[in-house]
Amino acid sequence: MQAFDELMAFQRETEALSQVAGRLGWDQETMMPRGAAEQRSDEMAAMETVLHARREAPQIGEWLAAIDAGALDAEKQAQLRHIRRAHERATKVPARLAAELARMISRAHVTWAEARADDDYAAFAPVLSDVIALRREEAQALAGDGDIYDALLDDYEPGAKGSDLDSMFGALRPRLVALREAVLDRPAPKGLTGTFDESGQMKLTRQVARAFGYDFKRGRVDKAVHPFSSGSGDDVRITTRTNALDPFGCLYSTIHEVGHASYEQNINPGYRMTPLGRGVSMGVHESQSRIFENQIGRSRAFTGWLYARMRDTFGDFGIADEDAFYAAVNEVKNGYIRTEADEVQYNLHVLLRFDLERALIRDALAVADLEAAWNDRFKADFGFAVDKPSDGVLQDVHWSAGLFGYFPTYSLGNVYAGCLNECLRAAVPDLDDRLAEGDTKPATDWLRENLQTHGGLYEPREVITKACGGKAPTEAPLLDYLEAKFGALYGV
Missing domain, CATH: 1.10.1370.30 (Neurolysin; domain 3)
Incomplete structure (x- = not known):
């Protein structure tokens, strides 16, 4: 139980940081001044770097290995299921790629909003190509020999094909x-x-x-x-x-x-x-x-x-x-x-x-x-x-x-x-x-x-x-x- 308690204490800090990152995204959509887009992309990338490092931290694997899941109740086993899944996915995606995705997505959102206002798909297409290239790279890292689209779908609907x-x-x-x-x-x-x-x-x-x-x-x-x-x-x-x-x-x-x-x-x-x-x-x-x-x-x-x-x-x-x-x-x-x-x-x-x-x-x-x-x-x-x-x-x-x-x-x-x-x-x-x-x-x-x-x-x-x-x-x-x-x- 000590390993489980230590793992959950670590996870609660990760969840709290994830909430802060989400608040940055909310602010970007509602309150952020337009001129802050470049700085916000760096902030989002920095947050994702920290979160990715926590999700792939070696001690998570050590805690998971030390826990006797069979001795846990259904609720605690469900906690482990989510943590293990996130850890396995994070270890497959390079930290460099996770940060670059966060930075690119922040920039892409601003470009999309401007292109949408101007009805100009050509202005959005280059940055969309960059986003897709990064997401495809991520999907290939996650999928192994499997379907790369399914690897992305699994982020939103676990187990779906x-x-x-x-x-x-x-x-x-x-x-x-x-x-x-x-x-x-x-x-x-x-x-x-x-x-x-x-x-x-x-x-x-x-x-x-x-x-x-x-x-x-x-x-x-x-x-x-x-x-x-x-x-x-x-x-x-x-x-x-x-x-x-x-x-x-x-x-x-x-x-x-x-x-x-x-x-x-x-x-x-x-x-x-x-x-x-x-x-x-x-x-x-x-x-x-x-x-x-x-x-x-x-x-x-x-x-x-x-x-x-x-x-x-x-x-x-x-x-x-x-x-x-x-x-x-x-x-x-x-x-x-x-x-x-x-x-x-x-x-x-x-x-x-x-x-x-x-x-x-x-x-x-x-x-x-x-x-x-x-x-x-x-x-x-x-x-x-x-x-x-x-x-x-x-x-x-x-x-x-x-x-x-x-x-x-x-x-x-x-x-x-x-x-x-x-x-x-x-x-x-x-x-x-x-x-x-x-x-x-x-x-x-x-x-x-x-x-x-x-x-x-x-x-x-x-x-x-x-x-x-x-x-x-x-x-x-x-x-x-x-x-x-x-x-x-x-x-x-």
């Missing part, structure tokens, strides 16, 4: 395409009219965040180009964005990020500053943000409550009643932006990115050809052409941040959310009555008790299976939910 996701996504695509075509062939619901001032949006977004249980004593809401959640435990921050013509972008981005943040805030406090004290994977994380945003936040019951708050905040915006508002919230329409996509089409946006990034990492697609490949695939999948890079290849932050392997976890999270929603509804049969009053507590309590509190205790698929009473996750509940919901909304 690209081939398995191909099969799952292949099962999703036909029914999604058929539903999309049927729905878009029907008359569109009436949309919102007028403008929606930023102060009103931000006031309402905080009210909605509280309704979903977000603890402002341990968090805050700021604005960013690309909404995100950051931190864990007692410091979990979210961001959103506003558009004077589209308040739904602000409100539902907030609900989405509150799903992520609630997961982190609700993990067992005893796990804080340990490997179990954060979400177990990005797919499981995304299941929380998507079930908050869609199955709960876009339900007929909750939108009825939200309609009244919208009227109180903005007055008349052209929607006559709650049913019309529910239809407007769930409108299926052509659009370029993944984060603004409706539930029917969202996964088609993700599958596009999944296929393109796998090709980039495997060197089957050149960065110089990426914009054209994106535009061709988008036209084939959605039936209309991309109008500008900021609506296409430059819209997402992920590749500038080196997050290759991240995109498929969005659709995996949707699949998990479909499974959880099915089980939640069975467990809380009067849920809609409560949501109609703006009371999300029965849903958020069920998710906290059955999934969120466990943090990293279980493997990703295992925690979903346990929450669903032993049923392994499949794509069927998500597809059944979508077809039932939008079939009723559009009469198809």
Whole structure:
């Protein structure tokens, strides 16, 4: 036990430093002056050098070898599983490469933001090539004789394989395409009219965040180009964005990020500053943000409550009643932006990115050809052409941040959310009555008790299976939910 206690004391310091590094990233997205970009890249690289050295420290291997894992309880064994995995991955990646990646990603983010604002993919392409080269080098170090894309995917969804996701996504695509075509062939619901001032949006977004249980004593809401959640435990921050013509972008981005943040805030406090004290994977994380945003936040019951708050905040915006508002919230329409996509089409946006990034990492697609490949695939999948890079290849932050392997976890999270929603509804049969009053507590309590509190205790698929009473996750509940919901909304 002495070796275990010494290892955990060392690990808690590593976790604390990792939180500090995350705060630097949050600041870069929200508060940092533009002129500080070069200095921030050096700061991020220095932090990554320190963290990498701790993760690959020889004494970790010595502690692990000295510990009799069979004498430990399940919780302590789970701690060792995470520490051992991180240590093995860190020892395969040279410290020089880890620092260079951190430095390049910090610079790439600034270049991406400027290129996106200027609609200039050519300005971003060279730095993207550098990021991909470094990530490919990292993947090769990690993969050995295995698939290099799977080595990156494992960072975000431990144990997942690209081939398995191909099969799952292949099962999703036909029914999604058929539903999309049927729905878009029907008359569109009436949309919102007028403008929606930023102060009103931000006031309402905080009210909605509280309704979903977000603890402002341990968090805050700021604005960013690309909404995100950051931190864990007692410091979990979210961001959103506003558009004077589209308040739904602000409100539902907030609900989405509150799903992520609630997961982190609700993990067992005893796990804080340990490997179990954060979400177990990005797919499981995304299941929380998507079930908050869609199955709960876009339900007929909750939108009825939200309609009244919208009227109180903005007055008349052209929607006559709650049913019309529910239809407007769930409108299926052509659009370029993944984060603004409706539930029917969202996964088609993700599958596009999944296929393109796998090709980039495997060197089957050149960065110089990426914009054209994106535009061709988008036209084939959605039936209309991309109008500008900021609506296409430059819209997402992920590749500038080196997050290759991240995109498929969005659709995996949707699949998990479909499974959880099915089980939640069975467990809380009067849920809609409560949501109609703006009371999300029965849903958020069920998710906290059955999934969120466990943090990293279980493997990703295992925690979903346990929450669903032993049923392994499949794509069927998500597809059944979508077809039932939008079939009723559009009469198809």
